[in-house]
Structure formats: structure tokens, C-alpha cells
Amino acid sequence: MRTLARGRHFFLIVWLPLLAACGPPVGVVRVSPSVVHQELTANVLSAGVPSAASRNVLGQYNLEEEFQARPAQALAALHDLYVQGGGGLDEAFTLAELSFLHAQNSGRRLFYLAAALYAYAYLFPDAAEREPGRFDRRLRVAADLYNRGLTEGLKSADGTVVELRSGVYDLPFGQLEVTFEERQRLWAGRRLEHFVPVADLQVHGLQNRYRISGIGAPLAADQVPVREQAGFQVGARLKVPATALLRVGDPRRQLARGRVYAVLELHVALDDSHVQINGRQVPLETETSAFLAYTLHESPVWKREIRGFLRGGLKEEFPFQLAGLEPYREGRFPVVLVHGTASSVGRWAEMVNELFNDERIRRRFQFWFFGYDSGNPVVYSAMQLRDALTATIAQVDPEHHDAALEQMVIIGHSQGGLLAKMTVVDSGDRLWNAFSRKPLEEMDIPEDRKALLERVAFFEPLPFVRRVVFIATPHRGSFAASGWLARTVAGLVSLPGTVIDTVGDLLTREAEALTLDADKFKTGSIFGMTPGNPVLDALAETPIDSRVEAHSIIAVKGLGPVDVGDDGIVTYKSAHLEGVASELIVRSGHSTQSHPATIEEVRRILLQHAAEWCAEAVVCEEVPSSRPTAAPTSATVADSDSRTPVRGQRPVLAAGPEGRRSGLARE
Known part of the structure; x- marks a missing residue:
């Protein structure tokens, strides 16, 4: 019995502490909440x-x-x-x-x-x-x-x-x-x-x-x-x-x-x-x-940028200058996007990605794209834009039942802004007088040449355009266009046969009537956007139709004074227009159509357009009041839930001199 008692005593002394040292079979361990969440x-x-x-x-x-x-x-x-x-x-x-x-x-x-x-x-x-x-x-x-x-x-x-x-x-x-x-x-x-x-x-x-x-x-x-x-x-x-x-x-x-x-x-x-x-x-x-990125990945638009600039007749290979992101939608306001020089419709991708994914805009607007050979004379391309828009309105709404089509918005970047302006002004004889000292009807050139010149130089505002947005537009020319490199490249541009024949007749038959020196006469968009070009100056002074609201988005590089600034291609003074409804300064380079501040301003303008016309002339679809969310493409998305986009520094808009607003986002 004494031995058994000693054995129990030994067990209690040796083993119980060891057993006590072992944790309970069920318990918890404190860890980071992120570990538990994962x-x-x-x-x-x-x-x-x-x-x-x-x-x-x-x-x-x-x-x-x-x-x-x-x-x-x-x-x-x-x-x-x-x-x-x-x-x-x-x-x-x-x-x-x-x-x-x-x-x-x-x-x-x-x-x-x-x-x-x-x-x-x-x-x-x-x-x-x-x-x-x-x-x-x-x-x-x-x-x-x-x-x-x-x-x-x-x-x-x-x-x-x-x-x-x-x-x-x-x-x-x-x-x-x-x-x-x-x-x-x-x-x-x-x-x-x-x-x-x-x-x-x-x-x-x-x-x-x-x-x-x-x-x-x-x-x-x-x-x-x-x-x-x-x-x-x-x-x-x-x-x-x-x-x-x-x-x-x-x-x-x-x-x-x-x-x-x-x-x-x-x-x-x-x-x-x-x-x-x-x-x-x-x-x-x-x-x-x-789907948008995949479209552009396999699209020929990128090849057309330089080819369309150098080859003015490329339209024959791409006959449809005006195309939509979707079929024509009755009751939705058209937004026509017009690209700039040596560019293409693909350069609107960032803006379209943001705006099309905003249900407030997607359900009230339809996006149309105008593509053109950007090396051609600016007035010639503007004629093509007017013709394409007029033909499209007649095609999709011949009986004029769709009130939304009568409230079109045109947004133009760089040269595209000049084309946009020539849809909302009455040229009268301003442009022609800046080009010629003799009336068109007195010109000794074939009638078909006169007909083309009349369509190019004499036009009225398109009645269905109600708002235009100028983005980095060289209303008084681009200083880059007068540089030796730009003029050398411009000399490589081949123009359409009709343009070459018309210019040839003018130079051989009516050289003395032209305001420009016939010996130094050049044509094409680069020469047309050179500062001091009389036709461009005349267009800059031509007032926009009073029915039309106009907005300017002007890019200025750096943080220096706006009035003496530029975007690397166009000066502020060239892009500035008096009398516009709004002017936003974006601190960026010339390709500002992809800048978040520019896109937000266009969003604001379109929402304003819808608010005005939906209340007055157009029966619009009900839309949510909130803006979209997204996942930044640089991040890996683990699930399908949308996430707020990461934009870096958000544009800060502040009132500036002369009613301007400055977008202080980083370039």
C-alpha cells in the first residue's frame, strides 16, 4: 500500500505539471483581423x-x-x-x-x-x-x-x-x-x-x-x-x-x-x-x-493616323466617315467626337470609357465618331463633316420625329475643334474674302471647281447642332505648324485629286486674285493652321450662332501664368475664345482629351445639356443620380464587385481670372 501511495504521489508531482502545460483542445489565438478575413x-x-x-x-x-x-x-x-x-x-x-x-x-x-x-x-x-x-x-x-x-x-x-x-x-x-x-x-x-x-x-x-x-x-x-x-x-x-x-x-x-x-x-x-x-x-x-479595349486592339484606326494624314484620298479605303458605338437610338442626344491632326477615333478611348460607363450619360446620349484624313485642308474636312452629319440626320430620321437629334453636341480636339466650329457659324463671305479679292462667281475656273469652293467657303450653321466643346483648339493657329519639321512633313502630304485640280486651276488662272502669294502658296491642314493664315484668322473672328452653347477646355503645361502658357502645340491665347459659356484650364499637354480633368468637364457639360433639354424639348429616359465606379486596370480584381477608381491626385477646380476655372490635376 505504501508503494502504491508513493506511485500516486510521484505521478502527481511529475505528470500533472506537464499535463497542465498543454493547452486546451479548443481555444483561440489572437491574430490580425486581415488574417481572419482572408x-x-x-x-x-x-x-x-x-x-x-x-x-x-x-x-x-x-x-x-x-x-x-x-x-x-x-x-x-x-x-x-x-x-x-x-x-x-x-x-x-x-x-x-x-x-x-x-x-x-x-x-x-x-x-x-x-x-x-x-x-x-x-x-x-x-x-x-x-x-x-x-x-x-x-x-x-x-x-x-x-x-x-x-x-x-x-x-x-x-x-x-x-x-x-x-x-x-x-x-x-x-x-x-x-x-x-x-x-x-x-x-x-x-x-x-x-x-x-x-x-x-x-x-x-x-x-x-x-x-x-x-x-x-x-x-x-x-x-x-x-x-x-x-x-x-x-x-x-x-x-x-x-x-x-x-x-x-x-x-x-x-x-x-x-x-x-x-x-x-x-x-x-x-x-x-x-x-x-x-x-x-x-x-x-x-x-x-x-469590349472597348478589345475593339481597339484589333482595329485598323491606329494605322490610319499617319496614313490618313499623309494620304488625303484615304477616305476611299475607309468610306464611312461617321460611325456609331451602337445603332441609332431614338430619344438620345448625339455626341459627335472629332479627332485632331495625325490622330484617329481611337484617341477618344479614355473619354468614351469613362462617359459610356456612366449610366446617366449612356442612357441619354449616343456616341458618334467622325474620322477624316487630317492632312487635307481644314475647310475641306469641315465640309465633309457637315455633309456627313446632314446625310445621317436625313437617313435616320427623315420625318424629323426625334427631337433629341435636333440637340446635337459636337466635341472636337485640336484641328477637330476647328471642324466643329465650322458647323455652328455663318461664314458669309468672310472666309472667301480672306482668301480671294475676286468674288467666286467671277472666277475663271470650271463650274465643278466653283461648286466645290462654294461648299467649302460658304456655309451656314447646322440647325441641329446646339452645343460645341473645343478641346485644345488652335483658333488662331499652332506655333508648331510653323516649325521647319512640321512644314517638311506637311510637304509630304498627298491631297485628293479634286483638291489638287481646284488649287491648280486657281494658281494658273486666278493667281492675282488670291490674297496669298501664289509663288509661296501651300495647302493642307498644317499650312492652314499656321499662325497668321488669313482664312484661319477670319474663322476665329466669326461669331458662333446665338442658338449654340460653346465651351472651351484649354491645356496649359506647367504651373506658370496661363495667359502666356501653352500645351506644347497651341498657346492659351490661340485656344481662347471670348463669349463661350465656360472655359476650363487643364494643366496638361496637348493630348488633354484623355486627362481626368478634361473628361470630368465634358461629363459636367453633357449632364448640363441633358438637364436643359430633357426638361424642355425631349422626353428622356430616367437615370440614376450616382456616378459609376470602377476598378483601376493596374490592379488585379479578385471579384466582380466594382471598386472606386484610383486616379492619383484628383483635379481641383478653382475659380480663376476672367471667369476661368483651373484644373490643377498633375499632368
């Missing part, structure tokens, strides 16, 4: 691992080790539990997430499709089941699993496009029979083809990437005309943003049956923003910035 929010899409919610379900059914060793068998077991009524939303989400993970690891497409179906069952359960809570963090993940699963499940063998067609697809537990109506491919007189999954594309060259979070696989489609088209139309190489949606009725019941019937829908994002599912309005997932 554990709670990590999922297969953001971190490549199952979420905490899915791990919980695996643990409840003792399937953790099975999934690690034999994922297909574990998924089959969980599927049987779910379809037999032994589970609900938790199991549906887990099946969606783990099927997607297994598809990634195995490369088997059928598990991507299964993931999409399970996610759909979670998002839109049968009527008898409860729906996910609005604040359930799994809700957005499930939508992304559906979108990504559908995209991957319908990809072509090489993975470059999504194939939209009717057909039967294998599933881990049966088959999926898809119905797709081919007529859905027809849009605005064109057939949509070659659907590229834009979620796979990384965007560069745009400051912000905008997306509309919702349901469906976001795509960018090529468009092929069904028949020959003439006049105003959607840009020929424009990619069309679209969303594919696989609609499944009674998903849980069909999953239990083993053969799932579904309808594949194609929605053009420019037309449809929402769909009805189970009586609810559900937004469609749309990648608005990606």
Missing part, C-alpha cells in the same frame, strides 16, 4: 482553395479526406445527398465550388458545366426552397462560379471562343441538353459571330476597367453585315458586348432526374441590361471596358 473570404476563384463554407459541408458529411483522394467520388456522394433532399443551399454551393475546383485540376469540361448548374440552383432555387440571404458572402461567389463555369464549359477545343449552339453535353451525373435559337445572332442588320470571353482578357491602356456585376458569361462578338450597308452605321470593326445566359427551370428537380434541359440565351449588352428569372429582375454580367 480565411473567411478565400475561395476557389480568389485563392484556388475551397471556401470555409464548403469545408464545413465536407466536414459535416465526413467527405474531406474522400475529396482530397477521390474528388469525383466525393462529389457524386454529395450530389446524391443533395438531389435526394438531404441538403439545401449549403450543399448546392459546395457542389458548385468543388466541381469548379475539380474541373480546374482535371481539365474535364463536364465539371465546369456541373458547377454552373449547381450555382444556378443555389442562386435561383425551386419555389419551395428558401433563397440565399442578401448579405450571404457566397451569393457573389456563386454568381461568379456560374459565369465562369458557363464560359469554360462552352469554350471551343482551343479555348479561344465560346460556342453558342444547341447540343447535348455530358455531365458527371447525366447529360445537359441545350436549346439555342440561331436568330439571336442577328443584331442591327448584322450577324454576331466569334464570341470571345472577355473575362479572360487583361485590359491595358485604359485607366479604369468598368464592369457590371450580374449573371451570365460576358462576351465580345464580331459583327458581319447581313446585307450591304450605306451611310451611318455601327463601326465596321466594333466588337459587340454580349452576355450568354443558360436558363434552367426547376434546377434541383432536373439535377435529380439526371437529364437537364436548358435554354441558352444571347443578350446584347447595348440592348439588355437585366433579365427576369423566377419573377426577379437580375442584372446581366457585362464587361464594358474590355
Whole structure:
């Protein structure tokens, strides 16, 4: 007994302290909140691992080790539990997430499709089941699993496009029979083809990437005309943003049956923003910035910049000078963007990305782009702009029913601003008198030459233009145009035959009537924008029509005095116009159309335009009051939720002298 007592005493002395040193089997450890947040929010899409919610379900059914060793068998077991009524939303989400993970690891497409179906069952359960809570963090993940699963499940063998067609697809537990109506491919007189999954594309060259979070696989489609088209139309190489949606009725019941019937829908994002599912309005997932960047990535507009400057007859290769970002929309104000010298419509990308993604603007305005051969004489290109706009209005609204078309806005950058001004002034005989001492009708030149000169030099304001915005516009010329390099390059420009023939007749038959020295006479846009050019000076002094509101956005480099500043191409004094409704000074270089302060000013002007005319003459669509949010393209977006754009230093607008406002954003 004494030995036993000593043994117990030894145990208490030796072992109890050791046992006490061991922590409790359940407890907590204090860590950074960010660590806990990462554990709670990590999922297969953001971190490549199952979420905490899915791990919980695996643990409840003792399937953790099975999934690690034999994922297909574990998924089959969980599927049987779910379809037999032994589970609900938790199991549906887990099946969606783990099927997607297994598809990634195995490369088997059928598990991507299964993931999409399970996610759909979670998002839109049968009527008898409860729906996910609005604040359930799994809700957005499930939508992304559906979108990504559908995209991957319908990809072509090489993975470059999504194939939209009717057909039967294998599933881990049966088959999926898809119905797709081919007529859905027809849009605005064109057939949509070659659907590229834009979620796979990384965007560069745009400051912000905008997306509309919702349901469906976001795509960018090529468009092929069904028949020959003439006049105003959607840009020929424009990619069309679209969303594919696989609609499944009674998903849980069909999953239990083993053969799932579904309808594949194609929605053009420019037309449809929402769909009805189970009586609810559900937004469609749309990648608005990606489709724009993809359009420009494969566009020939960049090649046209220099070629269009040097070859004045390039219009023959690009016959459609005026094109839209989307088909003509009745009830929306046209915004016509006119680029500058040796430039193209592609240079508006940053501004369009910001404005088109602002629902307040997108639903009340339509963006049109005017492309021209910028080496041609400025007055000749302005004539083409007037002709294109007049023809388009007659084409799309011959009966003049659309009041919004009568309130057009034209925005011109650099030389484009000069073209814009020549749509809102009455030239009278000012321009002609600055060019010639003899009346046109007395000129000894062929009648067809006189007709061209009359169209170029004599014009009235276009009645449907109500607002113009001049951006870095050289109203009194560009000092860069008088430099030796610019004039040397300008000498390489080949002009259209009609211009060459007309100028030739003037120089050979009426040289003495010209105000310019015939021996030094030069034509082309660079010579036309040289300071002191009499025609340009006459245009600068020609008043803008009183019906039209005009705005100036003037770039000035550095932080020195504005009045003696310039943007590297145009001085402030050349860009300044008296009598405009507003003038904004932006501290930037000449290509200020992409500057945040410039874009914000254009946004302000357009919203002001809509506020004025929607209340007076046009029945406008209701729009939200808030501005858009976006994710900066330099950052990796872990989920589909939009985030506030990071712009660096935000433009600070302050009242300046003579009613000017200065944008103090950094260049």
C-alpha cells in the first residue's frame, strides 16, 4: 500500500505539471483581423482553395479526406445527398465550388458545366426552397462560379471562343441538353459571330476597367453585315458586348432526374441590361471596358493616323466617315467626337470609357465618331463633316420625329475643334474674302471647281447642332505648324485629286486674285493652321450662332501664368475664345482629351445639356443620380464587385481670372 501511495504521489508531482502545460483542445489565438478575413473570404476563384463554407459541408458529411483522394467520388456522394433532399443551399454551393475546383485540376469540361448548374440552383432555387440571404458572402461567389463555369464549359477545343449552339453535353451525373435559337445572332442588320470571353482578357491602356456585376458569361462578338450597308452605321470593326445566359427551370428537380434541359440565351449588352428569372429582375454580367479595349486592339484606326494624314484620298479605303458605338437610338442626344491632326477615333478611348460607363450619360446620349484624313485642308474636312452629319440626320430620321437629334453636341480636339466650329457659324463671305479679292462667281475656273469652293467657303450653321466643346483648339493657329519639321512633313502630304485640280486651276488662272502669294502658296491642314493664315484668322473672328452653347477646355503645361502658357502645340491665347459659356484650364499637354480633368468637364457639360433639354424639348429616359465606379486596370480584381477608381491626385477646380476655372490635376 505504501508503494502504491508513493506511485500516486510521484505521478502527481511529475505528470500533472506537464499535463497542465498543454493547452486546451479548443481555444483561440489572437491574430490580425486581415488574417481572419482572408480565411473567411478565400475561395476557389480568389485563392484556388475551397471556401470555409464548403469545408464545413465536407466536414459535416465526413467527405474531406474522400475529396482530397477521390474528388469525383466525393462529389457524386454529395450530389446524391443533395438531389435526394438531404441538403439545401449549403450543399448546392459546395457542389458548385468543388466541381469548379475539380474541373480546374482535371481539365474535364463536364465539371465546369456541373458547377454552373449547381450555382444556378443555389442562386435561383425551386419555389419551395428558401433563397440565399442578401448579405450571404457566397451569393457573389456563386454568381461568379456560374459565369465562369458557363464560359469554360462552352469554350471551343482551343479555348479561344465560346460556342453558342444547341447540343447535348455530358455531365458527371447525366447529360445537359441545350436549346439555342440561331436568330439571336442577328443584331442591327448584322450577324454576331466569334464570341470571345472577355473575362479572360487583361485590359491595358485604359485607366479604369468598368464592369457590371450580374449573371451570365460576358462576351465580345464580331459583327458581319447581313446585307450591304450605306451611310451611318455601327463601326465596321466594333466588337459587340454580349452576355450568354443558360436558363434552367426547376434546377434541383432536373439535377435529380439526371437529364437537364436548358435554354441558352444571347443578350446584347447595348440592348439588355437585366433579365427576369423566377419573377426577379437580375442584372446581366457585362464587361464594358474590355469590349472597348478589345475593339481597339484589333482595329485598323491606329494605322490610319499617319496614313490618313499623309494620304488625303484615304477616305476611299475607309468610306464611312461617321460611325456609331451602337445603332441609332431614338430619344438620345448625339455626341459627335472629332479627332485632331495625325490622330484617329481611337484617341477618344479614355473619354468614351469613362462617359459610356456612366449610366446617366449612356442612357441619354449616343456616341458618334467622325474620322477624316487630317492632312487635307481644314475647310475641306469641315465640309465633309457637315455633309456627313446632314446625310445621317436625313437617313435616320427623315420625318424629323426625334427631337433629341435636333440637340446635337459636337466635341472636337485640336484641328477637330476647328471642324466643329465650322458647323455652328455663318461664314458669309468672310472666309472667301480672306482668301480671294475676286468674288467666286467671277472666277475663271470650271463650274465643278466653283461648286466645290462654294461648299467649302460658304456655309451656314447646322440647325441641329446646339452645343460645341473645343478641346485644345488652335483658333488662331499652332506655333508648331510653323516649325521647319512640321512644314517638311506637311510637304509630304498627298491631297485628293479634286483638291489638287481646284488649287491648280486657281494658281494658273486666278493667281492675282488670291490674297496669298501664289509663288509661296501651300495647302493642307498644317499650312492652314499656321499662325497668321488669313482664312484661319477670319474663322476665329466669326461669331458662333446665338442658338449654340460653346465651351472651351484649354491645356496649359506647367504651373506658370496661363495667359502666356501653352500645351506644347497651341498657346492659351490661340485656344481662347471670348463669349463661350465656360472655359476650363487643364494643366496638361496637348493630348488633354484623355486627362481626368478634361473628361470630368465634358461629363459636367453633357449632364448640363441633358438637364436643359430633357426638361424642355425631349422626353428622356430616367437615370440614376450616382456616378459609376470602377476598378483601376493596374490592379488585379479578385471579384466582380466594382471598386472606386484610383486616379492619383484628383483635379481641383478653382475659380480663376476672367471667369476661368483651373484644373490643377498633375499632368
